[in-house]
Amino acid sequence: MRGVVMCGPGDVRVEEREVPQLVAPTDAILKVVASCICGSDLWPYRGADATAEPTPMGHEYVGIVEAVGADVKNVTVGDFVVGSFFASDNTCEICRSGYQTHCVQRQPGAATGAQAEYLRVPLADGTLVATPGMPDADLVPSLLAASDVLGTGWFAAVAAEVGPGKTVAVVGDGAVGLLGVLAAKQLGAERIIAMSRHADRQALAREFGATDIVTERGDEGVARIKELTGGLGAHSTIEAVGTQESMMQAIRATRPGGHVGYVGVSHDVSLPGQELFFSGVHLHGGPAPVRRFLPELIDLIWTRQIDPGKVFDLTLPLDQAADGYRAMDDRTAIKVLLQD
Ligand SMILES: [Zn+2]
Numbered sequence: 495m496r497g498v499v500m501c502g503p504g505d506v507r508v509e510e511r512e513v514p515q516l517v518a519p520t521d522a523i524l525k526v527v528a529s530c531i532c533g534s535d536l537w538p539y540r541g542a543d544a545t546a547e548p549t550p551m552g553h554e555y556v557g558i559v560e561a562v563g564a565d566v567k568n569v570t571v572g573d574f575v576v577g578s579f580f581a582s583d584n585t586c587e588i589c590r591s592g593y594q595t596h597c598v599q600r601q602p603g604a605a606t607g608a609q610a611e612y613l614r615v616p617l618a619d620g621t622l623v624a625t626p627g628m629p630d631a632d633l634v635p636s637l638l639a640a641s642d643v644l645g646t647g648w649f650a651a652v653a654a655e656v657g658p659g660k661t662v663a664v665v666g667d668g669a670v671g672l673l674g675v676l677a678a679k680q681l682g683a684e685r686i687i688a689m690s691r692h693a694d695r696q697a698l699a700r701e702f703g704a705t706d707i708v709t710e711r712g713d714e715g716v717a718r719i720k721e722l723t724g725g726l727g728a729h730s731t732i733e734a735v736g737t738q739e740s741m742m743q744a745i746r747a748t749r750p751g752g753h754v755g756y757v758g759v760s761h762d763v764s765l766p767g768q769e770l771f772f773s774g775v776h777l778h779g780g781p782a783p784v785r786r787f788l789p790e791l792i793d794l795i796w797t798r799q800i801d802p803g804k805v806f807d808l809t810l811p812l813d814q815a816a817d818g819y820r821a822m823d824d825r826t827a828i829k830v831l832l833q834d
Contacts, residue, residue: 497610498551498815498832503541506816511550514607514614519565522618524557524575528638528833529608530806531818533668534759539819542761551815552609552832553579554642556634559622566618573624576641576792577615578784584620594620594785609815609832623788626796633795635803635831639673640791643829644802645784646757647673647734648791651681653755653778654730658682663719663727664704665744666734666758667695669805669829672702674732674757676802679703680794683730687722689715689743695828698804712739719747727752733779734758741765750774757782806831 497511514523529552537543559573569575582589582597589597601616615621629637636644647670656662662678664671667690678686679702687706688699696707708718720727727749733740736758744754745765756779770777794800808827810818811834818830 495611496812497607498812499548500535500538500551501548504539506539506551506819508813508815511607511610513612516561516563517614518616519563520617520619521563522559522566522569522615522622523561524555524577524613524615525560526555526557526608526611526613527574528634528831529555529610530638530832531609531815531822531830532642533670533822535819536823537759537761539823550607550610553606554638555608555613556638556641557613560612562618568619569622569624574628575622575624576637576788577622578645578788579642580781581615581617581621582785583617584785589620589785592783592786594783595781596783609812611812621785623785623792625792629796633803634833635806636795636801637792638831639669639802639805640784640788640795642784643669643805644673644676644791645787646670646782647675647732648677648787649782649784650674650732650734650755650757650779651677651730653753653757654732655753655755655776656681656683656730659684660729661685661687661723662729663687663689663708663731663744663747664699664734665689665731665740665747667692667699668734670757671732671734672698672805672828673802674734675699675704676702676800678730678732680800687719687728692825694807698828701804712743713746715743716746723749729753730755732757736760736763738763745770745773745775745777748773748775752776753778755779805829809833
């Protein structure tokens with residue numbers, strides 16, 4: 495089968511790889527229907543994360559179950575499924591509390607290699623959720639979004655305690671930030687301030703529910719948020735970048751007693767203790783337990799109440815994955831869907 499392999503910074507290839515086989519009785523093998531390129535795939539692409547050896551890429555996927563191990567009961571051959579990027583049993587105490595990304599059995603590499611024709615998913619019963627039937631083709635991008643970027647944006651909004659009457663600031667205009675806007679709207683936020691300097695992303699943010707756009711960044715961005723909130727700052731701030739600047743921007747844009755939900759994968763972020771101490775701000779985040787939200791998100795998509803698939807503005811066949819990485823790296827595409 496063909497699969498995407500990162501051979502070094504800037505060096506993405508589609509290579510012939512072995513079709514994955516069932517290893518454990520709790521595994522499932524999927525025929526991948528669609529996968530996509532994640533903002534986090536750009537870190538090794540840019541050389542910020544070392545790629546020691548050629549690495550199969552991709553952790554966002556929807557597919558059709560091709561085979562299941564002897565112990566798999568919740569999904570069967572022929573099911574259309576959405577999975578999360580960490581495999582989890584969904585039965586341990588941590589999973590049952592809603593933190594499946596920290597499952598005691600979690601397998602972080604679970605779904606690496608999803609940018610391929612076939613994929614092995616461990617702990618299939620806990621990790622995969624079947625849709626009510628075969629989706630119409632136009633629902634596939636939205637279901638794919640649920641496997642990571644929507645689930646992550648949703649978690650960020652929940653972690654930031656978004657709710658009715660709240661003012662929400664969103665730092666980051668990538669797919670996760672934009673879907674954080676959508677989540678905030680669904681969760682009843684009164685005002686949603688998207689921080690973006692790109693016209694196309696601003697337009698999508700507005701479509702997803704943003705009421706205000708702030709183009710300034712850093713201290714100026716914070717000042718602008720304060721100005722828009724009577725000098726207080728936002729109740730809830732979504733941080734969807736993962737840099738020192740974005741994290742500090744999120745903390746400083748939040749009012750005392752407010753909440754920051756941070757989901758941008760942290761890269762060399764170091765928080766000043768004294769500033770944090772005096773900020774009075776709650777911080778919660780990390781790798782999103784997407785699995786917690788999947789049943790609800792699939793239902794919202796299936797009943798066409800939300801259309802998160804709009805974040806995909808470029809669709810390419812798997813063979814052209816390298817062009818997709820380039821487009822996301824150049825920021826000429828928000829998010830690239832790979833589908834043959
Ligand atoms: Zn668990």
